[in-house]
Amino acid sequence: MPARRRASARVTTRAGDRGDTSLFGKGRVRKTDPRVEALGDLDEAQAVLGIARAAAPRPLAKTLLDLQRGLYLAMAEVATPRPDLARLPERLDGAAVADLEKHGEELKRKRPIEGRFVVPGEDRLSAVLDHARRGMRRRGLHLRRGPAPLAQPALRSSLRARPIGRADGAPGEGERGRRAPSPTVTAPRDWLARLPGGAARFESIAAQVAADWGLVVGPRIAAGRYSYVAPAGPDAILKIIPVEDDDADHIADALRFWDGDGAVRLLRHDPTWRALLVERAVPGTEAAQAPEGEALAAAIDVGKRIWRAPDAPHPYRSVRDWVRRWLPPDERHPLVPAARRTFEAMDLRTDTLVHADFHHHNLLRHGDRWVAIDPKPIVGEPEFDVPAFLWNPLGTTSTRARTERRIRAFADAGLDAERIRRWAIVRGVCDGLPLHPGEDETTRPQLRIVRELL
Structure with missing residues (x-):
């Protein structure tokens, strides 16, 4: 063995694991925090997209690379406390996401799949891409299945616009009492x-x-x-x-x-x-x-x-x-x-x-x-x-x-x-x-x- 050992990444923490971790900035959060879970899912999707990009033909490889770059921006936003978001050099905006959705709709028009169930594994590349999609869907479904008992919230009385965050009534008191909003x-x-x-x-x-x-x-x-x-x-x-x-x-x-x-x-x-x-x-x-x-x-x-x-x-x-x-x-x-x-x-x-x-x-x-x-x-x-x-x-x-x-x-x-x-x-x-x-x-x-x- 050489006399001098190379420095290597540590796989243990210096002060023990107290169940929390740091994101960007000075704050720390629990490892069960949704942001940490989201980062794990996004990182997994990045890795699987990398496998797909390595096997993809050039036009598709370029599209996958753009997706990976967008995911890195998303990961940076997820890991940054809200007060510090303005300090990020580059961020995803509504126009970028809208462009991505528009591109997806164009692909769906070229290769429609509605009305049939697609079994993964048609070829190696599609199987890898489906695995990446699964990771992203898992994150989306986790966010979607929040504590609301309805799949769509109540639209109050006559749909009058009101500021976001306004309370809509007192807590409910059973079937004969005042009904609470979600x-x-x-x-x-x-x-x-x-x-x-x-x-x-x-x-x-x-x-x-x-x-x-x-x-x-x-x-x-x-x-x-x-x-x-x-x-x-x-x-x-x-x-x-x-x-x-x-x-x-x-x-x-x-x-x-x-x-x-x-x-x-x-x-x-x-x-x-x-x-x-x-x-x-x-x-x-x-x-x-x-x-x-x-x-x-x-x-x-x-x-x-x-x-x-x-x-x-x-x-x-x-x-x-x-x-x-x-x-x-x-x-x-x-x-x-x-x-x-x-x-x-x-x-x-x-x-x-x-x-x-x-x-x-x-x-x-x-x-x-x-x-x-x-x-x-x-x-x-x-x-x-x-x-x-x-x-x-x-x-x-x-x-x-x-x-x-x-x-x-x-x-x-x-x-x-x-x-x-x-x-x-x-x-x-x-x-x-x-x-x-x-x-x-x-x-x-x-x-x-x-x-x-x-």
């Missing part, structure tokens, strides 16, 4: 702000779309947690859907199919910007503010209008794909095996277009009728839609009597009560997990209903 519609939990480019990315897109379409767009509606929502005059709403929310890929297709019968009407759509201009429900009062009987009647009436067989061919995913995506592993929670057994025993139907986010806060009064907003459309059966209605509205606590009363009302309207119960078990586990610190089965309305029905 805690996730306020600025500290704003999902859009946590995406690459932040809210500024969507403000930039909204401004571009407004200029292209000749719209006058008002302030962002704070309740639109999973998309950028703003009034466009007195009669329309502009909605920008993040590419990260792929459950909402086919909102425009569903609204176009329903054509105002049971849902707000689609007025205009730009798939490149993922922008929708939709009819504004006026007065826009939620079914959550209606008496129980009226809310039930509204849901049944809207359901009968929208639960129809879609035109063929169609682009929608099936309920089978939905469950495979969202049902957790058995070891995640004791209720998962029961949900899996229930699902596997069902003879699935996929002949009906369903809303998939069908609850009080997505049912609005429009003139003398009720209409649905914000679908996450898939093909399945009407009974799949009912469970979300069972565990809503926000701020109320379900009881076995209320759950059974609602199931009976839908059954009296022609649905299968037993299939509603089965879907409530399956969807309750899919939507109710994972549990977050401080939560248990009693605090998750979906899991409460699962226990009621088992």
Whole structure:
């Protein structure tokens, strides 16, 4: 051995591991901090993209290199405390992310894959790229599956714009008390702000779309947690859907199919910007503010209008794909095996277009009728839609009597009560997990209903 040893990187810490680490700047965070987890996922994606770039032909290699450079900028932003972001020499902005989304839409038009399931491994390069995509999706799904019990937040009363972060009422006191808004519609939990480019990315897109379409767009509606929502005059709403929310890929297709019968009407759509201009429900009062009987009647009436067989061919995913995506592993929670057994025993139907986010806060009064907003459309059966209605509205606590009363009302309207119960078990586990610190089965309305029905 040489007399002089070369310095090498240490694999241990000098002062022991206390469970925290440093990011850029002087502050330290726990290793379980979401930023640390995000950095790990981004770093893994970088490494896998490097493998793909080494095997890719030149034009694709250049695109992958640009993606890697963008990921390094994203990693720098994730690792930098908010007060120090201005010190970064280069940052991702809304225009850069919008350009990336536009490039992705162009690729999808050249090689459409909608309506079929793609099995990874067609060739070595595509398999490596799919592995990189999986890492990025894991990070996106982790952010997406926050503590909100809904896949889309409540849009308050008549969709009046208000400053982000404003509270919307006092805590709920049960079914007969004042109903509380979702805690996730306020600025500290704003999902859009946590995406690459932040809210500024969507403000930039909204401004571009407004200029292209000749719209006058008002302030962002704070309740639109999973998309950028703003009034466009007195009669329309502009909605920008993040590419990260792929459950909402086919909102425009569903609204176009329903054509105002049971849902707000689609007025205009730009798939490149993922922008929708939709009819504004006026007065826009939620079914959550209606008496129980009226809310039930509204849901049944809207359901009968929208639960129809879609035109063929169609682009929608099936309920089978939905469950495979969202049902957790058995070891995640004791209720998962029961949900899996229930699902596997069902003879699935996929002949009906369903809303998939069908609850009080997505049912609005429009003139003398009720209409649905914000679908996450898939093909399945009407009974799949009912469970979300069972565990809503926000701020109320379900009881076995209320759950059974609602199931009976839908059954009296022609649905299968037993299939509603089965879907409530399956969807309750899919939507109710994972549990977050401080939560248990009693605090998750979906899991409460699962226990009621088992």
